[in-house]
Amino acid sequence: MTESSAAAIGATRDTPATRRRALFWQVVDDYSLILIFIALFAVLSASVQYFFSWDNMVGLLLSVSQIGMVSCTMMFCLASRDFDLSVGSTVAFAGVFCAIVANATGSVAIGVAASLAAGALVGFVNGAVIAKLKINALITTLATMEIVRGLAFISSHGQAVGVSNEAFFTLGSASVLGLPVPVWVTLACFVVFGVLLNKTIYGRNTLAIGGNPDASRLAGVAVDRVRIAIFLIQGVIAALAGIILASRMTSGQPNAGEGFELNVISACVLGGVSLMGGRASISGVIVGVLIMGTVQNAMSLMNIDAFYQYLVRGTILLIAVLVDQLKNRRQAR
Amino acid sequence: MTDAPRLEFRHIGKSFPGVRALSDVGFSVRAGSVHGLLGENGAGKSTMMKILGGEYIPDEGEVAIDGRAMDFRKAADAIDAGVAVIHQELQYVPELSVMENLLLGRLPTRFGLVDRRRALAWTRERLDALGVDLDPRAKLKALSIGQRQMVEIVKAILRDAKILALDEPTSSLSHRETEVLFRLVRDLRAQGKAMIYISHRLDEIFELCDAATIFRDGRKVADFDTLEGVTRETLVQRMVGRDIGDIWGYRPREHGDIRLSVKNVSGRAVQQPVSFEVKAGEIVGFFGLVGAGRSEIMRVIYGADRRLTGDVAVDGQPVKPSQIRDAIRHGLVLCPEDRKEDGIIGVRSVSENINISARRNHLVAGLFVNDRVEAKTADGYIDRLRIRTPHRRQEIRLLSGGNQQKAVLSRWLAERDLRVLIVDEPTRGIDVGAKNEIYNVLYELAGRGVAVVMISSELPEVLGVSDRVIAMCRGRIVAQFSRDEANEANVLAAALPEGASATPTPAR
Ligand SMILES: Nc1ncnc2c1ncn2[C@@H]1O[C@H](COP(=O)(O)OP(=O)(O)OP(=O)(O)O)[C@@H](O)[C@H]1O
Numbered sequence A: 001m002t003e004s005s006a007a008a009i010g011a012t013r014d015t016p017a018t019r020r021r022a023l024f025w026q027v028v029d030d031y032s033l034i035l036i037f038i039a040l041f042a043v044l045s046a047s048v049q050y051f052f053s054w055d056n057m058v059g060l061l062l063s064v065s066q067i068g069m070v071s072c073t074m075m076f077c078l079a080s081r082d083f084d085l086s087v088g089s090t091v092a093f094a095g096v097f098c099a100i101v102a103n104a105t106g107s108v109a110i111g112v113a114a115s116l117a118a119g120a121l122v123g124f125v126n127g128a129v130i131a132k133l134k135i136n137a138l139i140t141t142l143a144t145m146e147i148v149r150g151l152a153f154i155s156s157h158g159q160a161v162g163v164s165n166e167a168f169f170t171l172g173s174a175s176v177l178g179l180p181v182p183v184w185v186t187l188a189c190f191v192v193f194g195v196l197l198n199k200t201i202y203g204r205n206t207l208a209i210g211g212n213p214d215a216s217r218l219a220g221v222a223v224d225r226v227r228i229a230i231f232l233i234q235g236v237i238a239a240l241a242g243i244i245l246a247s248r249m250t251s252g253q254p255n256a257g258e259g260f261e262l263n264v265i266s267a268c269v270l271g272g273v274s275l276m277g278g279r280a281s282i283s284g285v286i287v288g289v290l291i292m293g294t295v296q297n298a299m300s301l302m303n304i305d306a307f308y309q310y311l312v313r314g315t316i317l318l319i320a321v322l323v324d325q326l327k328n329r330r331q332a333r
Numbered sequence B: 001m002t003d004a005p006r007l008e009f010r011h012i013g014k015s016f017p018g019v020r021a022l023s024d025v026g027f028s029v030r031a032g033s034v035h036g037l038l039g040e041n042g043a044g045k046s047t048m049m050k051i052l053g054g055e056y057i058p059d060e061g062e063v064a065i066d067g068r069a070m071d072f073r074k075a076a077d078a079i080d081a082g083v084a085v086i087h088q089e090l091q092y093v094p095e096l097s098v099m100e101n102l103l104l105g106r107l108p109t110r111f112g113l114v115d116r117r118r119a120l121a122w123t124r125e126r127l128d129a130l131g132v133d134l135d136p137r138a139k140l141k142a143l144s145i146g147q148r149q150m151v152e153i154v155k156a157i158l159r160d161a162k163i164l165a166l167d168e169p170t171s172s173l174s175h176r177e178t179e180v181l182f183r184l185v186r187d188l189r190a191q192g193k194a195m196i197y198i199s200h201r202l203d204e205i206f207e208l209c210d211a212a213t214i215f216r217d218g219r220k221v222a223d224f225d226t227l228e229g230v231t232r233e234t235l236v237q238r239m240v241g242r243d244i245g246d247i248w249g250y251r252p253r254e255h256g257d258i259r260l261s262v263k264n265v266s267g268r269a270v271q272q273p274v275s276f277e278v279k280a281g282e283i284v285g286f287f288g289l290v291g292a293g294r295s296e297i298m299r300v301i302y303g304a305d306r307r308l309t310g311d312v313a314v315d316g317q318p319v320k321p322s323q324i325r326d327a328i329r330h331g332l333v334l335c336p337e338d339r340k341e342d343g344i345i346g347v348r349s350v351s352e353n354i355n356i357s358a359r360r361n362h363l364v365a366g367l368f369v370n371d372r373v374e375a376k377t378a379d380g381y382i383d384r385l386r387i388r389t390p391h392r393r394q395e396i397r398l399l400s401g402g403n404q405q406k407a408v409l410s411r412w413l414a415e416r417d418l419r420v421l422i423v424d425e426p427t428r429g430i431d432v433g434a435k436n437e438i439y440n441v442l443y444e445l446a447g448r449g450v451a452v453v454m455i456s457s458e459l460p461e462v463l464g465v466s467d468r469v470i471a472m473c474r475g476r477i478v479a480q481f482s483r484d485e486a487n488e489a490n491v492l493a494a495a496l497p498e499g500a501s502a503t504p505t506p507a508r
């Protein structure tokens, strides 16, 4: 045996008991969220009528599809230690803008393209201001949140903008292989962004920047460029979510997506994405989104007053953060 | 003295997931003595100090003070018991001033508002009494690492602790700061404090310590009641478990054409233009006192800081100013001085930290990260530099300081077309055995034609490793020596500011 392999073994030398205990906690840590979700799902299936039915499952997935899409990009944003409050406004503006352009040009495709471009522009402005002008992300996106919401109201004169072209509605309501299109789009987002995060330089650099921006820069990461890309892509996906939402509601509504950004961030945090940056996983985010959706869905089925739903959502988020904190503390000791 | 020792560790054991950091370790420290703690990187020294400081709770065993077993549950418990630990990774509040840091939590709360003038006078008086040259109003983030360390030490002294532990306090101190520290430690010993002193610099151990304990792989391997008559070789042998022989292990090499050429380069922190050249296969050591501008000029050359004037070329091809990525494309890289701030990405794995830059060279289909190659690269360096980690997926912040340093160095060794390697204090916080390994890596790279620039504040290291020595002082290159010409006296004399005698200038 060489010296160095002896040293490596020395470092891992362990009694069976401690190893078993460590392994146990590791499993609990890694799968706690999924276990919670499965337990929640089982309890609800057994206790709430209609919960475990195909129609309700499809409805549940449909209801989380917007949050699901944007959670993917928000995951990148949080992972790089940034923050984006403007996505809710972008959702509203994109829906309105798409409807207006589609009506004016008579082409849904042009409306969609214009709306996605507008989303990209919002994201680019966010990213450029944050990365290049070094202005705090919270402040920057708070400002764009207000501005973009304002644009949505101004361009729609405060009214819902209906679309005359029937083709527009298929986007939100058509089914492929038994699942609605928005659900497919969300699934595609999970796959694409999951691969981006784990398998590409872009994803790894995002996590590195979140872990330590200065060290990342010195290691040759194009920090500014990555940050701008993160926000730009987030703008596009938020716009996509807005278009799909408008299609489902058959009109672009300027007050759509209020509080959306917080739901998205909650889902991410629930899914174990660290607000301190550097830690994120797509499986966590998926489970986070599903937990949010499941709770919401069950509360509706049980006819719980919408006002109380706020309480429940907030409580769940708080518990999730506490669990995370406890986990970290145990690891530190 | 027949009484119980002031401080005693009894059968301490501590495990982390996948790592047995300490097993059944015990030793004791007398009042009025300085006890050296030695061991390789990852041997468990800092872990022991965190247990003493109440930050970790041991799995087995106990800490006893004056024969009484303590049960520290949190840092405050240890402070109350008269223990002050100055950790390797400093904990301070960067936005606060020296004064506020020193007074943090020490102001009687019933006074309500702070009387700034009185606090200032008090702080100044204490600093003067201790012979520490610091502006009480300076914000900590504006100080050099060494100065921040002094603040921590003064804080512990002011707390009037009876047990004081210093975990690698001198790794980033200037000569003068080190002298001040040594004087403080001797004073404290005379006052009857019990002290633990951790360092990888054996000279300091011999100079300062009355007794010593050596750790290896989380176990105690040797205890010395006195260092009288103990040789350096003995200590090294017990620490590393083998004979190292000549630590420098220098072998002469052929030098090729000019690889790195720096002409009239200046930046905001280095006003006067600097020029020098390094040949392929040559190792050039930059010596200077802390604050001489060595790190600053290297950062400008690399592109980390803005280049105001001048040209940098690698193999005759110009490197764009202020663009790190262009420097890396030319094979010019920098391994930074401040490991924690600029080097490691703490929450990412060892493997990520090693592969972050080089991965662009082996993408699958030009897009996807090649996990197989990266695993092999990471495992290769973990093995070769003996980076002590349970596996390559461990978060790098959980490694011991010296092992983090090795991982950061590996990042650049993994570059495919490395031409110029600038290393800033590459062996800071690294144990003797690993130092030797790092020198060998530098020789090997130079042997392959890499131009190596090494900044170091340790003169013996500069003299032992370099083919050529450049001395810097106050932002200027003041002298150059070939390996044969250079010796302690002439290099140090050149690096000292004019008019100064053997006492160097304070750090900036
Ligand atoms: N919080 C932690 N979680 C997991 N492993 C840890 C943790 N803290 C320390 N370790 C491991 O315990 C071992 C001992 O580390 P320690 O920091 O005590 O070494 P050290 O002797 O101080 O080394 P150095 O000279 O490099 O500072 C190392 O293998 C390290 O990786």
Ligand SMILES: [Mg+2]
Pocket (backbone or CB within 6 Å): B045, B046, B047, B088, B167, B400, B401
């Ligand atoms: Mg240590």
